[in-house]
Amino acid sequence: MGKARRELVADEAVVLGAGDRPGPPPLRFEVADGGRMALRQGERILLLGRVEAWNQGVYLQRYEGYRPPLPPVRSAAMQGAVNWVHTYARWLDEAREGPLHDSRWHLRARNQFPPYVWHAEDFIRHWPTCHLDWSGKGWHGVVPLRPLSPPDAGRVKAYRKHARDGTLAPVLLWWVTALDGWLLLDGHDRAVAALAEGRAPPCVVLTRLPEDEDWRRTADEVTEGHRKRLDRPAARPAASGVEGQQETMLRTYADTLAGLPYREARTRSWPLPGGAPAWDVLAAAAMFEFPRD
Secondary structure, X not given: OOOOEEEEEEOOEEEEEEOOOOOOOOEEEEEEOOOEEEEEEOOEEEEEEEEOHHHOEEEEEEOOOOOOOOOOOOHHHHOOOOOHHHHHHHHXXXXXXXXXXXXXXXEEEEOOOOHHHHHOOOEOOOOOEEEEEOOOOOOOOEEEXXXXXXXXXXXXXXXXXXXXXXXXXXXXXXXXXXXXXXXEEEOHHHHHHHHHOOOOOOEEXXXXXXXXXXXXXXXXXXXXXXXXXXXXXXXXXXXXXXXHHHHHHHHHHHHHHHHHHHOOOOOOEEEOOOHHHHHHHHHHHOOOOOOOO
């Protein structure tokens, strides 16, 4: 497994160009017909899900056995000046059971979320089953991959002091389009600690970015559309007030092009071995039942 090519975007953002990683990654989503999905880590099934009719949501069943891709964050490390985005990027690149595959990946710090993400039902606190409701304007919540510790657990209590002091290491979230939300990859106890102190956890967010050929194809389409707009009679220099309009159009065009390489891409998935029948066997073995469609 080769080292990922690193592109420095900012102090709190980095792009990894992962290569030499053929085939599915150790931590991956697999899908089958009928809205069936599974999250697998190596040979272990960590999550089964099935999308409701009319895409109203998805029912999930989770299983214990998840192993975070990052090493434990020691209390002493949180006392120093650490660039957590770059540290997590390096750890993910070296992880043996992580989600990285051949693609471009964006890691960035994010500390501001809509209030419902962490402080309402969209942070899934109960285990192991849950329902993600897509019937409104999407979901955008957080799914933990192991049972949450109580706020008075020993490790959580130690992290709560860091939360009060502002030295708590961020949790790691993975944006998964199949869920319309985030998976909590690392920092379950840190998340509980921050919330117990009335604060949203500091976060590093992992998303997949479009491949070079994809965003360049979109750039060509945007450029052609921009050229056609400039060719319209109303955009020609003789038209009244056109100089300001052209400046606005040029600025919009430049901003659009600059953002294309960093737009979120869909989370990749792989075919589930055995397809829908194999998924049904897994679900039946777990006594996992969905409402009738």
